[in-house]
Amino acid sequence: MSEAAEFIDAALQREASWERADSLNANDDGLRYYGASVGVVRGTVRDALRKFRGMDRKAVLFLAAELWFEPIFERRLAAVVLLQSNVALLRPSDLARLERYVREGRRETLVDPVAVDVVGPLAARLTEPERAQAEAVLDRWALSPDPWLCRAAMLAPLRELRSGGGDAEAFLRRVRTALENDEGVVRDALGVLSEELGKRRPDLVGELPG
Structure with missing residues (x-):
């Protein structure tokens, strides 16, 4: 993974609730869950954009694809938040x-x-x-x-x-x-x-x- 993807993934796991994860993973709905809240996901992406400033369209799309690749809900939601935050770059x-x-x-x-x-x-x-x-x-x-x-x-x-x-x-x-x-x-x-x-x-x- 890229440094940015590793930063986001590590933060999502660090801020997760294992009780929440166990409850969500019990549903067996095709995705895995870390147990991080939506607020944590949004905050993590915001922190990543500050840390890795100046990402161009190619970098944003690559990072979104990295996050989406794993069937983990919080990572996929982070990819969506990343795209929301950079929609002006899209074509x-x-x-x-x-x-x-x-x-x-x-x-x-x-x-x-x-x-x-x-x-x-x-x-x-x-x-x-x-x-x-x-x-x-x-x-x-x-x-x-x-x-x-x-x-x-x-x-x-x-x-x-x-x-x-x-x-x-x-x-x-x-x-x-x-x-x-x-x-x-x-x-x-x-x-x-x-x-x-x-x-x-x-x-x-x-x-x-x-």
Whole structure:
């Protein structure tokens, strides 16, 4: 592992609760757990970014891939937090890597922040023709038989819509398409959208499929 990855991994293990780890690992859900809290994960990534200042896009993507490689929840969450903190460095070509993280994340606590805080802001700051290419990727996700890609396609524009921007027509079309996949994680995304958009975009909530 790189020095940065070793720093993060060691800090996550040092700050972990073994009681919490035992409880979570008993679920046998496909990931292992150190037992560190979300706050510890975020703080560790923040400390790493201070210690290893000046990481460029290539270094950020490499570090995220290192952290994600091991099927350990806290490491994968650290990779997501790292990407959230450096989303301004990402390019449209990085959507393929983010798609992999969505496919492999397979839980709301990993998929949702990738969609809402990484994919969405990345797409929102693009100009044509790159914006159209990113939208085409989200349209493809909405059509996917993978329910986690469908969920990510629904949630990705949330921040932009919540701030009063975004393409509402494309969003609603994508939601209707994604909901053709009747898996629970896709249907549950409707609740997230209703709650998050309820106060600022009630017009959109009223148009969401039932």
